[in-house]
Amino acid sequence: MRLATLAVSALSVAALSASAAAARDAIRVVGSSTVFPYTQAVAEQFVNNTGAPSPIVESTGTGGGMKIFCAGIGEAHPDVTGASRAMKRSEWDLCISNGVDDISEALIGYDGLSIAISRQNDFDWDLTLGQVYLALAAQVPVNGEWVDNPYRKWSEIDPSLPDVEILAFGPPPTSGTRDAFVELAMHAGCEELDYVKNGGFDSKWVKENCSRMRTDGPFVEAGENDNLIVQRLEADPHAIGIFGYSFLYENLDxxxxxxxxxxxxxLETIADKSYPISRPLYIYVKNPHRGVIPYLEEFIEEYMSEEALGPDGYLAERGLVTLPDDLRAEVQDRVLNAEPMEPPAE
Known part of the structure; x- marks a missing residue:
């Protein structure tokens, strides 16, 4: 079986070599909208250093990027995908089924899932995860019953909050930011509620009942372009937005x-985990494309460089929370040597 796999892989690489040389000379990257600005920054520095064609970097969302990345080997398929969570086992299985069986995984740093509001809003906002859940979840407890969310104003959740309509712009289901927000904010917020704490409900119940965002107006899926959320928050000072910390960092004015x-x-509270909604960020590299797609190896070297990933690097200047020195060195060594990742847990 192993010999058959190696034979198929060899044929795939041979086909890639033949097609890629004739078909494209630009590196192609897809994936997370949160990782997108970091990859763009690396691409710009890479072009400045090498004079190579500009990589094509697309913001498709983590889930969408995985589907595209795992669709196959060859010039028609991207070389790298960014992700705001680790690859799922189902995505790994999709990759394997399409012959994408040699992938390097790079944890590039950490990011906080920020909730932000326009500077025109003068309220001193401080929410518990329970309040976030009650504002945005499809179903909530009311008078001891689990019902469709009736809350329309923040003040209905807590009288100390503003007497304004709840309106939140957030990521769609294809986004890793959405996956992470549901797991880190919505599930944790649901678990804070007395109904759940006193009801003896376990994590399986929480996952099954507390994962859906409301679809009756107060939560609006704003697509994969986080810059559009920033524009909408400026247009409506009472609206909140949900996106990666880097977008808040870049728009603090x-x-x-x-x-x-x-x-x-x-940067400090995300690094020390005192900020409760933080997550890892990744890129995944299709190793059979190295040495075939022009300049891909040099692009990966730039991405893994201290100038990019180090604590004084240009990605940290854009809001990336960098890895500890020992972990960063381990990741850099593994990816530069094209070591294949282990299959994700079931």
């Missing part, structure tokens, strides 16, 4: 953070 559980998102 126009937006301000909503504190969560009394903690403001920052």
């Amino acid at each position: 126009r937006l301000k953070p909503v504190n969560i559980e009394g903690v403001e998102p920052s």
